[in-house]
Amino acid sequence: MVQLKNIAVIGAGNMGGAIVRGICRSGMDTGIRVANPSASKLERLRADCPGIVTTHSNTEAAGGADAVILAVKPWILPGVVEELKPLLVSKKPIMISIAGGVDLPRLEEMLGEGLPLFHVIPDTAISVGHGMTFIASRHADEAARQAVRDIFATMGRAALVEERLMGAATALSSCGIAYVFKYIQACVQAGVQLGFRPDDALNYVTATVDGAVALLQADGVSPQEEIDRVTTPGGMTIRGINALEHSGFTSAVINGIIEPLKK
Numbered sequence: 001m002v003q004l005k006n007i008a009v010i011g012a013g014n015m016g017g018a019i020v021r022g023i024c025r026s027g028m029d030t031g032i033r034v035a036n037p038s039a040s041k042l043e044r045l046r047a048d049c050p051g052i053v054t055t056h057s058n059t060e061a062a063g064g065a066d067a068v069i070l071a072v073k074p075w076i077l078p079g080v081v082e083e084l085k086p087l088l089v090s091k092k093p094i095m096i097s098i099a100g101g102v103d104l105p106r107l108e109e110m111l112g113e114g115l116p117l118f119h120v121i122p123d124t125a126i127s128v129g130h131g132m133t134f135i136a137s138r139h140a141d142e143a144a145r146q147a148v149r150d151i152f153a154t155m156g157r158a159a160l161v162e163e164r165l166m167g168a169a170t171a172l173s174s175c176g177i178a179y180v181f182k183y184i185q186a187c188v189q190a191g192v193q194l195g196f197r198p199d200d201a202l203n204y205v206t207a208t209v210d211g212a213v214a215l216l217q218a219d220g221v222s223p224q225e226e227i228d229r230v231t232t233p234g235g236m237t238i239r240g241i242n243a244l245e246h247s248g249f250t251s252a253v254i255n256g257i258i259e260p261l262k263k
Contacts, residue, residue: 008065012036016071018127024049026154035061067094074099081110104138116140131156134169
């Protein structure tokens with residue numbers, strides 16, 4: 001069993017901050033050190049997570065850590081890695097990168113061989129404990145994979161997948177959350193046109209989305225089965241579904257997920 005008693009997070013932006021808040025909220029028995037050049041971001045994190053240690057020094061945060069989460073932009077990552085490499089010779093911590101577009105072979109090229117490496121794709125909902133995180137690994141044993149999965153499972157759901165599927169995972173979930181927001185936004189616009197106040201329409205639509213997810217999780221059925229339950233012959237629902245299909249709804253969603261993967 002791998003015990004991650006000290007976790008370093010390099011970067012306190014949207015995703016880095018969400019990860020720190022997620023770990024703190026989960027109550028995991030682990031020390032967290034966060035490095036970021038922006039004092040204001042670190043101050044906001046300390047206000048939300050009083051037990052963490054913050055610093056402007058990446059090496060100070062990473063020194064002695066059992067796991068280092070690299071939550072920086074892809075173009076910043078090479079410089080951060082070069083700064084940290086001297087610290088990794090003896091400790092050999094688990095290295096976790098959430099930099100989009102930087103796959104495991106590229107990460108190994110930057111860090112060198114011999115370290116357990118993880119490429120992690122979360123979404124922003126981890127900050128509220130409902131994210132979907134995908135994890136691929138290299139040179140990591142089962143104990144290390146489970147330890148990393150356990151970190152992100154405290155912030156929602158986490159799945160270990162092959163590296164070749166990470167692009168598809170990004171399109172399906174990390175991009176997909178934006179598509180869900182677009183659907184909700186469109187429903188609110190329709191609700192306003194029908195006479196509801198915007199805040200009321202948003203409340204009703206989000207409750208509907210929550211209910212749909214809860215039904216799928218509780219009953220273990222397919223979306224089509226749930227659609228059939230509420231689709232009366234000649235009724236309002238089938239007319240609405242047919243209108244969506246005539247407008248290309250299903251094709252638009254599929255294309256929205258597949259298109260970002262095209263070179």
